[in-house]
Amino acid sequence: MSDLCDVSLSRRNLLIAGALSATSTAVPLTAQAQAQAQPGTPPPSLAKFSLQVNGKQYALEVDTRTTLLDALREHLHLNGTKKGCDHGQCGACTVIVNGRRINSCLTLAVMHDGDKVTTIEGLGTPDKLHPMQAAFVKHDGYQCGYCTPGQICSAVAVLDELRQGIPSHVTEDLNARPLLNAAELRERMSGNICRCGAYSNIVDAMTEVAG
Amino acid sequence: MRAFTYQRAQSPAEAAAAAARTPGARFIAGGTNLLDLMKLEIETPQHLIDVNGLALDKIEATPGGGLRIGALVRNTDLAADARVRKDYAVLSRALLAGASAQLRNKATTAGNLLQRTRCPYFYDTNQPCNKRQPGSGCSAIGGYSRNHAILGASEACIATHPSDMAVAMALLDATVETVKPDGAARTIPIADFHRLPGSTPHIEHALAPGELITGVTLPRPTGGAHIYRKVRDRASYAFALVSVAAIVLPDGSGRVALGGVAHKPWRTPAADASMAQGPHAVAERLLAGARPSAESAFKVPLVQRTLMSVLAEAKKG
Numbered sequence: 001m002s003d004l005c006d007v008s009l010s011r012r013n014l015l016i017a018g019a020l021s022a023t024s025t026a027v028p029l030t031a032q033a034q035a036q037a038q039p040g041t042p043p044p045s046l047a048k049f050s051l052q053v054n055g056k057q058y059a060l061e062v063d064t065r066t067t068l069l070d071a072l073r074e075h076l077h078l079n080g081t082k083k084g085c086d087h088g089q090c091g092a093c094t095v096i097v098n099g100r101r102i103n104s105c106l107t108l109a110v111m112h113d114g115d116k117v118t119t120i121e122g123l124g125t126p127d128k129l130h131p132m133q134a135a136f137v138k139h140d141g142y143q144c145g146y147c148t149p150g151q152i153c154s155a156v157a158v159l160d161e162l163r164q165g166i167p168s169h170v171t172e173d174l175n176a177r178p179l180l181n182a183a184e185l186r187e188r189m190s191g192n193i194c195r196c197g198a199y200s201n202i203v204d205a206m207t208e209v210a211g
Numbered sequence: 212m213r214a215f216t217y218q219r220a221q222s223p224a225e226a227a228a229a230a231a232r233t234p235g236a237r238f239i240a241g242g243t244n245l246l247d248l249m250k251l252e253i254e255t256p257q258h259l260i261d262v263n264g265l266a267l268d269k270i271e272a273t274p275g276g277g278l279r280i281g282a283l284v285r286n287t288d289l290a291a292d293a294r295v296r297k298d299y300a301v302l303s304r305a306l307l308a309g310a311s312a313q314l315r316n317k318a319t320t321a322g323n324l325l326q327r328t329r330c331p332y333f334y335d336t337n338q339p340c341n342k343r344q345p346g347s348g349c350s351a352i353g354g355y356s357r358n359h360a361i362l363g364a365s366e367a368c369i370a371t372h373p374s375d376m377a378v379a380m381a382l383l384d385a386t387v388e389t390v391k392p393d394g395a396a397r398t399i400p401i402a403d404f405h406r407l408p409g410s411t412p413h414i415e416h417a418l419a420p421g422e423l424i425t426g427v428t429l430p431r432p433t434g435g436a437h438i439y440r441k442v443r444d445r446a447s448y449a450f451a452l453v454s455v456a457a458i459v460l461p462d463g464s465g466r467v468a469l470g471g472v473a474h475k476p477w478r479t480p481a482a483d484a485s486m487a488q489g490p491h492a493v494a495e496r497l498l499a500g501a502r503p504s505a506e507s508a509f510k511v512p513l514v515q516r517t518l519m520s521v522l523a524e525a526k527k528g
Contacts, residue, residue: 015456040234042213042257064217067246087247088314100287100316106243107317110217111261154313161312166291167308169447174296190447191311 038161049113053078054122064110069093071109079150080120084193091192094150094157095119101157103191120149130202132156135205143196151192155206158188162210180210213255220262223425224394233258233325238423240283241317243310244326251336253343258378267425269465270294276431279388282321282424282470287312287375304439305379305470311448321424323376324387324404328415328474330370338487341367352504358452361489361503361510363473368412368502371407372475373450379439380381381476382468386428392421398428405475412474436525440454440517441470453510455517459525461474463487467518469497472510490519 038142058076059111069086072078072095081104084092088106095104096118124130133153135141142148162180170187171178178184185203194202218240220226230236235257239245248254267281270292278294289295290306310318332338332350351369359369377455385401399417401517406415418424438460443449451471459465467485468478482496492513501511 009472023426040257041213041255042216045216047217066212088243090313091311091313094313101242101313102317103313106314107248108217108239108242108245108259111239111242111263143366164291167296167303167307167314169304171307173292174300174303182510187447188312191313 039191043113047111048111051076051109051112051115051117051118054119060109061201062109064108066109067105068095068097068107068109068112068117069104072104072117075109078119078121081153082146082149084147084150085144088149089193091154092147094153096153099160101154111177118153120152123152127196130156131209135209136202138199139205139208140198141202141205142194142198147192147194147196151194151202152191154189154192155202155209158185158206160209180207182207212249213252213257215256215267215475216258218241218258218259218260219264221264223262223265223267223390223423226260226262226265227390227392227421227423229260229421235261236260236421238262240319241314241322241426243314243318244322247380248327251334253334253336256352262423263268263486266385273332273428274275278425278429280320280429281428282319283379285321286310286315286318286320286323286528290315291374299379299383299429300375300437301382301428301439301458304437305375305441305454305456307440308441308454309375312378320376323374324380324424324427325376325416325418328370328372328408329407332353333370339525342370342408345411345413348413355506356410356504357506358471359504359507360473361507362405362469362477364502365410365412368408370408370412371471371473373471374449375439375441375454375470375478377405378402378454378456378468378470378476379480380427380429382458382466383429383433386430387424388426388428389418389422389424389517391419401427401476402478408474409432416472433458433460433463436528438521440521440524442513442517453513453517455514457518457521457523457525459486463526465525467493467497467521469514472501472514486522490522493522494518 045064047064051058072081082092083088086105088103093105094101097115124133132155167178168187170183177178182203185206237256239259240262260528267283269281271279286306290303290456296303296452330336330351333340333342338350360371380401387399387404390396404417437458441451441454454470466483468476482493
């Protein structure tokens with residue numbers, strides 16, 4: 001600021017400088033308060049563990065902060081799984097761990113030592129599509145495709161959850177097997193957002209695979 | 212995200228002792244709320260104690276005819292358990308009304324109870340928030356407060372507890388079981404578990420530092436009609452504007468709890484005692500002392516009407 005005071009300031013620059021100084025006092029206060037509340041953040045810490053991804057065993061040594069999503073994409077270079085919101089709200093990062101779909105962005109890789117992970121790359125290949133992948137193509141269950149790997153992992157898991165008789169919010173009779181209908185599929189897919197709006201075609205694709 | 216060290220816990224007592232001994236330690240189970248907040252550096256633990264390996268994932272009958280739910284039972288498994296679906300349907304319904312299937316597959320019973328009571332200003336680190344930075348002020352008061360508390364709030368905080376499960380647990384008179392760092396066990400009635408904000412909104416529950424939830428016990432089933440009605444801005448995967456959990460017995464007596472209106476699940480003995488007098492009497496007692504903002508004033512009639520609908524549905528059978 002002292003440098004600025006030496007030059008003749010226009011009114012506009014004075015206002016900008018004022019705004020900057022207001023910002024620069026507000027930010028350190030916040031940062032300072034956080035640092036005081038949590039003194040001594042430790043240096044980055046590495047963790048060793050193994051993952052079985054799509055049937056292949058991997059030994060990893062990564063920063064403890066690495067999410068399962070970042071481990072898959074940045075360390076194992078399995079880029080099929082997508083990062084959308086990174087906060088569990090959009091479902092683009094959905095993978096299947098030990099038979100269950102989860103948001104890979106909201107779990108730490110180190111918490112999955114020995115777990116079996118299935119990503120979109122493990123469901124099918126360009127030469128041999130998984131039936132759900134083929135149905136998405138046939139029914140036009142996507143436009144831009146960014147959410148599609150998560151949608152397909154979720155859709156495969158939904159049909160498995162229905163087979164297991166797991167109820168949903170729209171299941172009318174909690175003590176009966178849930179029905180396979182559009183209302184059930186829509187409710188169960190609500191954790192996967194598609195901003196192109198391919199929802200109705202996704203339901204068609206899932207309905208065909210469910211038979 | 213700030214850096215942290217990581218360990219896997221070997222036993223509940225050892226986990227509690229380690230948490231009390233290690234500065235800045237937190238337990239992690241499902242992680243769906245904690246990691247979300249760690250990414251924003253709202254939560255900045257220096258050490259994480261992973262409790263997923265502890266054998267706390269069973270649902271067992273108790274000698275008293277109730278059910279003991281392990282702390283690590285995932286929301287999906289609790290909602291799908293045949294005994295819960297049959298005898299504690301309001302709990303299944305509440306769980307299934309919450310979050311997404313992906314989150315329910317990870318989220319645990321204890322973690323659901325311990326998720327942060329929160330509001331958009333808690334998430335916005337550029338704004339004052341007494342919950343995030345005690346003493347900094349409340350941005351929601353006088354700010355955007357449409358989905359905030361109308362009951363039990365304070366001058367320091369008007370956030371709501373977002374859990375659906377906890378509302379059903381409050382209705383069912385659940386008991387939270389814990390182990391303390393010295394290895395001693397204790398039980399906490401669910402009504403005493405979550406705190407109102409008062410002047411310390413950053414303290415949200417009754418657990419001592421290091422104390423670990425090991426399970427939640429439900430008393431024997433009550434029978435009656437079990438209903439959980441959640442009113443929200445979209446049909447799925449959204450927090451409640453208001454929710455009503457009710458158990459109504461054939462003679463019209465019963466109990467009722469509200470979600471989305473306070474810093475904790477909202478239940479009052481006076482409202483339960485007036486169940487046979489109909490929804491107007493129940494609403495009047497539940498909403499006694501309500502202090503909504505101009506933006507959240509709609510929640511008062513919304514509670515009244517949702518109660519009317521729920522009690523009518525219970526009557527229909």
